[in-house]
Amino acid sequence: MSRRWTARLALVTGLAALAVLVLFGGFTSLLLMAVGWAGLVLxxxxVWWMLTRTGWIRVLAGLLVAVAPxxxxLLYAAAGLLWVVLVSLALWALAVAAGxxxxxxDAEGMPERSTARAERPFVIMNPRSGGGKVEKFGLAERARALGAEVxxxxxxxxxxxxxxxxxAVEDGADLLGVAGGDGTQALVAAVAAEHDIPFMVICAGTRNHFAMDLGLDRQDPSRCLEALTDGVELRVDLGYILEGEPADGTTGGPGVTGVTGVTGVAGRVFVNSASFGVYAEVVQSPAYRDDKAGTILEMLPALLTQSGGSRLSVRADALTMDGPxxxxxxxxxxxxxxPAGLGRRERLDSGELGMLGVQVSNAAEAAALLLHGRQGRGLTAVTAREVLVDADAPAIPCGVDGEALVLSTPVRCRIAPGVLRVRVPRHRPGVPRAAAAMDWRRVRQLALTMGRAATGRADA
Structure with missing residues (x-):
């Protein structure tokens, strides 16, 4: 289906969602829809009160979360309009999805180029990653059969x-590979970038975010090894972290002399993300490993209300945030x-960092964030070449690609464009395009304007 007809489908189903309410429920159904929104807000x-309060207030908040929906x-059912509301919601969901x-x-993929087969590949494998995927898929044996040292x-x-x-590089390796989690991959990727040799990702970890955004097959890690025999090369960016003030008073920077002339990357490298604040504080707790849920519930009230933990300040290029x-x-x-901002990255070669900051101070702002997602007032999403994170403490917890660290403040996050050569299989599942953020005005323009252009009546 063309984009024009998909936009028209969105308009038609959106109008149908409203029509169902009006025709079958009349004014009563509209009131019940308002009740539904009120229930969602409550x-x-x-949820906010459960996370930020303790004792009997938390208990009452839990009851509210259960009783409100x-x-x-029950009100819908009592009015005999439950089916009307459900049908209307289904039509609305279809309209939003189509829009x-x-x-x-149609985003272009990252440029790839053919490359010669590695003569002396070297692969590090963690047998515990992903619940034992290395052994389950026979990755070590398969890699050795393809000529790799494992x-x-x-x-x-x-x-x-x-x-x-x-x-391994000193001994003559001309490709470095990792079968393990994102944290292990980042450490070895930094060495590959430093020596300007290809890096191969084998998605044997638990989440494999980096592998997902490279388009690799996360269901069968053994297919990643096809990069050794029929691979292509991508140039991707690396994020890196510098902690504390540099000794010379400068802001530091990557030891990068160009896309193909990498002399090293200063600081700790990350392939996915670095997190600060609530999550980083919680995972630092010694009790977190033994009782994750209990530790989170115990620590969150103080962290979210900023009566505990460090108070952060953030500068992302020209943007500043105080107290996220x-x-x-x-x-x-x-x-x-x-909606969560934590799913996929369209590209790994844009030369920019992404920054998400959450700053919620009360229940109303928490509800608005839930209802409006990335457009909510409590969430800031920007891109930048540098993000500076400071705090009212000499050191702050940080989660770097899933690894818990404590870093001296201020912490600078930067990006080194195109410094990593990634070897991937020529044929791989790819990265499905995620739908764009919804904008009804643009949908209407697309549905109408493209139709006029197709018949030669487009506006001048």
């Missing part, structure tokens, strides 16, 4: 994977069409 407020459904799809631009990490002792990678509860800095921005 539920969001209840149930009460709305978003119509607005999605080192299996010892689960019983801590090993410096970056040093293993550096030694959570900050996420990503290597390239997440897609605007993702």
């Amino acid at each position: 539920t969001a407020a209840g 149930l009460a709305v459904l 978003s799809a119509a607005l999605t631009e 080192v299996l990490l010892d689960p019983d002792r801590r090993q410096d994977v970056a040093e293993l990678a550096r030694q 509860q959570a900050v996420l800095v990503s290597n390239n921005p997440y897609q605007n069409g993702d």
Whole structure:
């Protein structure tokens, strides 16, 4: 279906959603829809009070979260209009989905180039990653059969994977690969960028965000090994972190002399994101490992109301934020069409960081954030070449690609464009395009203007 007809489908189903309410429910159904929105707001407020209060207030908030949506459904059923509301909501969901799809631009993929086969590939594998995917998919045996030297990490002792990678390069390795989590991949990717040799991702971790955005097959990690025999190369960016004030009083920077002349990257590298604030504070707690849910519920009230933890201040290029509860800095921005902002990145070569800051001070703002998503007042989403995170403390917790660290303030996040050569299979599932953020005005213009242009009556 063309974008024009998809936009028209969005308009028709959106009008149908309203028509169903009016024709079958009349004025009563519109009142019940208002009740539904009120129930959603109360539920969001209840969640906020559960997270920011303790004792009997938390108990009452939990009851509100459970009772509010149930009460709305009972009111619909009592009025005999439950089916009307459900049908209308289904039509509205279809309208939004169609409208978003119509607005999605045909994004070009990252440029790729053919490349010669690696002569001495070196691959580090973590047998514990992803619940044992290395053994489950026979990754070590398959990689060796394709000519790679494989080192299996010892689960019983801590090993410096970056040093293993550096030694492999000194011994003549012309490709570095990792079968493990994003944190391990970032450490080895930094060595590959430093020596300007290809890097291969084998998605044997749990979440595999970096692999997802490279278009790799996360269901079958063994297919990533096809990059050794029939691979192409992508040039992607790396994020990196500098902590504390540089000794020379400058702002520091990557040791990068150009896309193909990498001399090293200063600071800690991240392939996905660095998080600060609430989440980073919680995972630092010694109790978190043994009781995640209990630790979160115990610590969140103080962290969200900023009576505990560090008070952050953030500068992303020209933007400043004072007192956000959570900050996420990503290597390239997440897609605007993702309500949570944590799904996919369209590209890994834009040369920009993404920054999401959450700043909510009361139940009303929490409800608005839930209702409006990325357009909510409590969420700030921007792109920048540098993000500076400071605090009222000499050091702050930080989560870097899932690894819990404590960094000296101020913390600078920057991006090094195109410094990493990633070897991927020529044939891979790819990255599905996410729908764009909904804009009804643009949908209407698309549905009408394109129709006139197709018949030669487009406006001059």
